[in-house]
Amino acid sequence: QVQLVESGGGLVQAGGSLRLSCAASQRTFSSYAMGWFRQAPGKAREFVATITWSGGSTYYANSVKGRFTISRDNAKNTVYLQMNNLKPEDTAVYYCAAARSRTATILKNEYDYWGQGTQVTVSS
Numbered sequence: 001q002v003q004l005v006e007s008g009g010g011l012v013q014a015g016g017s018l019r020l021s022c023a024a025s026q027r028t029f030s031s032y033a034m035g036w037f038r039q040a041p042g043k044a045r046e047f048v049a050t051i052t053w054s055g056g057s058t059y060y061a062n063s064v065k066g067r068f069t070i071s072r073d074n075a076k077n078t079v080y081l082q083m084n085n086l087k088p089e090d091t092a093v094y095y096c097a098a099a100r101s102r103t104a105t106i107l108k109n110e111y112d113y114w115g116q117g118t119q120v121t122v123s124s
Helices: 027-031
Strands: 004-007 010-013 018-024 033-039 046-051 058-060 068-073 078-083 092-099 118-123
Touching: 004 092, 018 033, 018 092, 018 118, 033 068, 033 078, 046 068, 046 078, 058 068, 078 092
Parallel strands: 010 118
Antiparallel strands: 004 018, 018 078, 033 046, 033 092, 046 058, 068 078, 092 118
């Protein structure tokens, strides 16, 4: 069982930046692909970004490409999401997730463990 705890959310003005962190409980963190998803009120949870177990490959939703960066530090059992040039439409609860597969995936049903989420609110 892997426990994931997100942090770093908050209120920011449009154009600002935030860095989300997701700390994993297990040392086997390095064997999991990791992803970030988000869910806005009244909408389905959507893919944001994913990274392979080694950090060698990353993939992004078109809506965040060029503004968000996913990274990981396997020594610290932590994955990050750097969010720049934030827009009001980025407002959502952000979740990190872990997949036993080492291959990064954009499909939420391929993730085995989820965090509780952290709120990001971008004001205009």
